Amino acid sequence: MTRVALLGITGRMGETVLETAADRDLEIVVGFATSDVESVEGVPVVHPEDAAEALAERDVDVVVDFAVPEGALAVAEACAEVGVPIVVGSTGYDEDGIARLDAVSEDVALLKATNFSRGIQVLQRTVREAVRALDDYDLELLESHHNGKVDAPSGTANSILETIQEEREVEPIYGREGHAPRGENEIGVFARRAGDIRGEHELILAGNDEVLSLSHRAEDRAVFAAGALDAAVWLSDRTPGRYTFGEVIDA
Numbered sequence: 306m307t308r309v310a311l312l313g314i315t316g317r318m319g320e321t322v323l324e325t326a327a328d329r330d331l332e333i334v335v336g337f338a339t340s341d342v343e344s345v346e347g348v349p350v351v352h353p354e355d356a357a358e359a360l361a362e363r364d365v366d367v368v369v370d371f372a373v374p375e376g377a378l379a380v381a382e383a384c385a386e387v388g389v390p391i392v393v394g395s396t397g398y399d400e401d402g403i404a405r406l407d408a409v410s411e412d413v414a415l416l417k418a419t420n421f422s423r424g425i426q427v428l429q430r431t432v433r434e435a436v437r438a439l440d441d442y443d444l445e446l447l448e449s450h451h452n453g454k455v456d457a458p459s460g461t462a463n464s465i466l467e468t469i470q471e472e473r474e475v476e477p478i479y480g481r482e483g484h485a486p487r488g489e490n491e492i493g494v495f496a497r498r499a500g501d502i503r504g505e506h507e508l509i510l511a512g513n514d515e516v517l518s519l520s521h522r523a524e525d526r527a528v529f530a531a532g533a534l535d536a537a538v539w540l541s542d543r544t545p546g547r548y549t550f551g552e553v554i555d556a
């Protein structure tokens with residue numbers, strides 16, 4: 306049975322991962338969070354500062370992160386110290402954060418994905434094909450999330466943008482106002498925050514008297530939790546390096 310540590314155990318995703326783990330052949334043996342709570346659903350909660358000690362003491366096989374970059378980096382560096390693989394689900398990294406994750410992956414297996422739904426993985430492949438085939442169509446990207454989300458645009462929207470930029474030179478414009486004629490290579494990127502929307506992403510490609518819309522809607526956070534736990538089990542016995550969720554799906 307895979308022994309998992311859960312970073313962000315007190316959060317929205319933490320709660321869903323605990324529920325999803327209950328039906329699987331794995332055990333959440335410790336959680337990390339900065340709040341002053343002793344346990345969540347019977348799982349002991351430890352401050353990220355004490356992560357290295359807790360990972361070793363509780364014989365953890367793999368860490369799953371749904372927190373914030375600051376906390377994830379601290380725990381990822383503890384993973385590197387004690388040799389525990391980590392699945393990184395938190396979003397909102399800057400260049401320095403990405404470089405620190407790369408350094409961690411020299412010592413342990415690290416899998417980072419901005420979205421653990423299988424549908425988004427397929428959407429990404431479809432986006433690449435559509436952008437290649439319709440190479441002169443205008444592109445616009447929209448994402449919608451719950452009102453508690455702190456990073457914008459979403460990690461997934463940024464990943465979709467990266468895929469597009471691998472195929473075509475585009476200049477992202479984050480919202481428009483006033484006199485704002487569309488530049489030839491622009492891609493408008495828009496973020497909505499409302500209610501408890503689980504996560505919606507849409508790319509439109511428009512030209513030649515038609516509009517192609519590629520979209521995805523997560524209906525429950527369980528889709529992300531399930532994907533992350535699949536990734537955790539898959540990653541737990543891998544050698545050091547960077548891995549992708551696409552590899553888990555294709556395995």
Ligand SMILES: NC(=O)C1=CN([C@@H]2O[C@H](COP(=O)(O)OP(=O)(O)OC[C@H]3O[C@@H](n4cnc5c(N)ncnc54)[C@H](OP(=O)(O)O)[C@@H]3O)[C@@H](O)[C@H]2O)C=CC1
Nearest residue numbers: 313315316317318338339340372376395396419420421529
């Ligand atoms: N890759 C994917 O498929 C998905 C990614 N996400 C990402 O997961 C992250 C969490 O989302 P969500 O659960 O909605 O967010 P919440 O705000 O509900 O939860 C955040 C969690 O992080 C913890 N936390 C906050 N600050 C720190 C810190 N400095 N060190 C350690 N832990 C900390 C919080 O606990 P406390 O305050 O007690 O420390 C809490 O448990 C976000 O980045 C989101 O974008 C979300 C869904 C899917």
Ligand SMILES: O=C(O)C1=N[C@H](C(=O)O)C[C@H](O)C1
Nearest residue numbers: 396419420454459460461504
């Ligand atoms: O914060 C969320 O909720 C989500 N975050 C991820 C992101 O930033 O793309 C994935 C998903 O859309 C839900």
